[in-house]
Structure formats: structure tokens, C-alpha cells
Amino acid sequence: MTDAAGRDLVIVALSGVQSFIAESRTTSDLHAASQIVGRLASTAAEVCAATTGATVVFPATAHASAADDNTVAVPNRVVALVPAGSGAQVAEAAAAAVRRQWADWVNETVGRDVPTPGMPSVQWVAIPAGHSGYAPQWKLANETLAARKRIRDFPGDGQCEWTGRRICEQSPRWPAEDNRPPGTPPHETDVLSAANWVKRRWKRGPGTSGEERVGFPSTFSIASAPYRQLIINRLDEKGVQQAVTALRDAVVPLTRRRESAVSGLVVPSDTAHAELARWLVDSAGPWVYPSAWNARRLRRDHGRGDQDQRDFSHHATAGRSAVEGLADALQGLVPPAYLAVVAQDLDGMGRFLSGTAAVSAATHRQISARLSELAGTQRVALRAPRLFGVPVYTGGDDLLAFAPAATALDVASTCHELVPLDALPTASTAVLYFHSGSSLRRAVAEVTQLLHDAKESHPDKHALAVGFLRRSGARESTIQPWTPTPEPATGVAPDHTAADLLAVFTAGAVHQRLSPQLLGELTRDASEFADRNLPEELYEAELSRLAVRHGGTAADGKALARLGHLERAGLGRGSDGRRTPERAARVAVFLRQEALPLPAEDRETDR
DSSP states (O other): OOOOTTEEEEEEEEETHHHHHHSOSSHHHHHHHHHHHHHHHHHHHHHHHTSTTOEEEESSSTTTTOOSSSOBOOOSEEEEEEETTOHHHHHHHHHHHHHHHHHHHHHHHHSSOOOOTTSSEEEEEEEOSOSSSHHHHHHHHHHHHHHHHTSOOOOSTTOOOOTTOOBOSSOTTSBOOSSOOTTOOTTOOOOOOHHHHHHHTTTOEEOGGGOEEESSOOHHHHHTHHHHHHHHHTTTSHHHHHHHHHHHHHHTTTOOOEEOOOTTOOOOTTOSOHHHHHHHHHTOGGGGSGGGOOHHHHHHHHOOSTTOOOOHHHHHHHHHHHHHHHHHHTTTOOOOSEEEEEEEEETTHHHHHHHSSSOOHHHHHHHHHHHHHHHHHHHHHHTSTTTOOEEEEEOSSEEEEEEEGGGHHHHHHHHHHTSOTTTSOOEEEEEEEEETTSOHHHHHHHHHHHHHHHHHTSTTOOEEEEEEEOTTSOEEEEEEESSOOOOTTTOOOTTOOHHHHHHGGGOSOTTOOOOTHHHHHHHHTHHHHTOTTSOHHHHHHHHHHHHHHTTOOHHHHHHHHHHHHHOOTTOOTTOOSOOOOHHHHHHHHHHHHHOOOOOOSOSOOOO
């Protein structure tokens, strides 16, 4: 039954979830926070669904947030119709269940009850029956919930300062725990609050043979996935096999830690080195980088206290030698330094839900089912071989995922193409490239802002923003319409997208580069390029000449010309003049430096 007649409308919302998710130092923290929020929302939905005569509208099923794998959809609100007169009671019961579930997790993690003011922040509204149907109830519920969110309450039993206590490194609004939770490995030395320890220890535990299992790949493991696939495919080469064996022998005395494998890594069924290949998939991700083999870092991360007598300098030397030997066996190829975080969000979802031709519970349940189906389809697509996508969460209306630098634009395109435009709004996307050793928290904050900028760049939204953030702090981004309108001036084919234009710079030989000197010439001649009297053929020809002069191709110049026409970043809404493609060129230079695919493995080798 979905008819709203004679029933109360309840909305239970989890506020502040984005900050809880963003306050993460590692990818495991990020994924755990997403999973925790999804589980809490599922708890609220289950309470509503268990009420006799109730119908859960969002999510489509009460268990929609509990996916059957490591990825979870993350709803931050539950919408339900409940029997008349019971709305407030059901909503309060759902909120209480969420708080109780969270308190239990805190107790299980740190061994005692610890207040975490503001987490979870559960707010609810209940609109009584008798408002002429679902549509008026829906409108009033959203207006009331928006007003409720503007009221700042301060939970925590009066605790607003923590005298004499250390502050949590990740979430300074809470005090840090004096002691680490029971069972925490020695290398876990971060100063964390109880709430953050719940994230850090979420679903971690011993594996087989004393191994520690970690439920999400690290940034290094994601960035190195294509490199490791290349190694796996060449394990029958004697030099590669010997180097990988030496690397494993250097790692095993330090740690038996295993991560969830990056989806898309494939161990050939006919390989004669299955055990070695499986180790590359599960455990080698961070260790193929020379930076991992620093003696001080090894002691900090893998030491067993002051009593540990192992010679970490010897281990570091052995590991570096193995990594160098592996690079030599691969003709000088080294693992990529960068990866990308991809964020997607449907445009104007609130207006879409409130502005459908017939706002009804049945219509909203259909939309909820479409979102759930989209989330599942995106999860499957991201795990395709050679794509190496690693979803953090897929909720249908939004998505956050990681990908190696070389496949990030393909990941963004794949997720965008799966959105059914005949049934759901358009989607805007942001792709941010960042160094595998840099701050994850900063990268998540940057991609969130980049997605916001993409949506704000044009009234129609539906934009793709692509940017990079170097370890030095240097950054740039370009914002393009996802589906450029075919015009003679741009020369964009009707079936091409902005990602296709940018993908020109992630193709080519691994040693092919665009010189940064191109940027200087574009800046110097900006006024000439912006001259509307400059004929189109000369505009494109000059960009092609400059691209070839600085190491690129004529196709690079043509792509830059089209990107310059379509640029939205920094463009006033009333401006329609041609822009020098400086922003796009900076991104293009970066892509050609850091996001080229590794060469094909099918070559004649010394077996």
C-alpha cells in the first residue's frame, strides 16, 4: 500500500554525514564512515518498515543501504508513511534506534560508553494526515525539515570543552581517547576520538595465518593497480618473476597485512605462478613504490615497540633493491604516482522530486527503485577488468569512487552514461587527480568543491569538472558541459562528450609529453586568441602548431581549441566570447605527464 490518504508522513534525516565521512585520513576510514552512515540509515528504515501499516518510500527497501559487498549506498534520510497519529512516535523510535546502534558500536570498539556530541545527529519531522494527500505533506515536510536544520542545538550533556584532554587529530570537535582500543595493531598510533576509532577499526580483524585484513584498498594500491596487472601478465618472464619473489621476501618479514583487492585485477587462469600473482593482487599495492622502503618509516609503521630488534635498514635496502630490479625487468617502467577521486551527483534532485507531474508516494517509490537500480549497475560497471574502479559509495543520486590516473576519465564516463535520462535528472561529475602520498582528506574536500563549482558554472548544470592537485600545492581545473552542443565553431561530433575531448591527452606513447612551455605561450598570446575577428581556421591551426612545437600532436591542438570554446570555469554567465584554453591546457599537460596508460604487455620477451 502506497496511498498516503489517512497516514502521517515521516522524514528521518542524518545531518552532518558529509563532515563525518570527509574527516578521514585513509581510504579505509573513508569507506568505513560511508558504511557506518548507510547502516545507521538502514536502522531507521527498518524501524519504520516494522511498524504495522507503514510504507517506506525512501529507500526503496528497508535494507537498501546494506549492500552485499564492500560498497554501500549512503542515504541520509528515510521517508515513510505510517498510520495516522503515530508519526511522531515512529520517528522518535527510529531516531532512538539510530542513537542506540551507534552507542553500541562505540562501546564495542573502545570498551565503554563514550559521548560523541553531534554524531549521530538525527533530525525528524512528522506531518499528520489530513493535508489533502501526499503532495502537500511532502511540501510541508521538506519546508519544516529545512527550518529544523537551521536550529542549532548543542547536545553532549553540557560538555563544550575538554579540560586537560588531547584533541582528536581528525575531528578536533571531540577529545582523543587516552588509550587505543583493544586489539589495535602497534602501528596504529594516531590520536583519535572514540568516534574516529569506530571508523578506524570498522570490520577489521585477523585473517588467516595471523594476517591482518583491511577492508579497502589504499591510495597506493589503487594507483598501482595497472602496474601490478602488467606485472601479473608478465610473471612468466624470468626476470620479472625473480624480482617479484625478492619483493615478497622483503615484505613478508615486516607484515602479513592484506587489503581487499582492487576490482579489475585479474589473475590468468592458466598462469603457472598463481600464488605469486595472488600476492600481487592482495598485498603488493604499496610495496612496489620505492618510497615505501624507508627504514624510519618501516620502523614506525611495522615496528613492535622498543623491544623490536629487527634491522629495518637491512629490510629497507632489500626492498629498494627488489623494486629497482622489478623496474629494470620491466624496461624502466615505474608505478604511476597519481590516482583520481571521482564524484558524481544528480542535478536538481530536490526539484525533481517536488516537481514531477504527479507527486505521489507511488511515484517517489518508483524513483527510489530507479536510484537503487542505478547504484547497483554502477557498482558492477566500476569493477570491470581494466577499469580498476574502486567505489566508496554508490547511492544512485550520488557516487564517490577512486580510480588509477589512466582510467579515471573512463570511470567518470561509464558512471555518467549509466544514468537513464528518460527517468532521472542529468548528472554532474568532478574528477580530481592527486598524488598517492598526499592528504586524502584534502583531496576529498577539493573534489567536493570542484563538483559544486561544476554545478554552479551554468544554469543547466550537467557539467564535467576535471582538475589536479600536485603535492607542491599547484592546481588547476577545467569545467566543460558534459554533452557539448554541436556547433561549427567547436567541431564536436554529436556523440562525443567533454570526457572524449580530455581523453585525447590520456592516449599516446608512454614517453610522449606536452611541454609546460606551451602554457607560457598561451598566456602570452591570450589577447590574440580571444580576438573574435580571428578566423576559426587560423585559431585552430595556431593551437595545433603550438601543440606540435611543444611535443604534442595536431589532434592535441584541435582538442584544446574545442575545450577553449566550451570552457565554463571562471566564465561569467553573460559571456559568450572565445576563451584562450589556458585552464584546459594546464590540465592537458598534467594528463600527458601523469595519466598515460602503461604500454601493452604483448611483446617479444626473453623467457
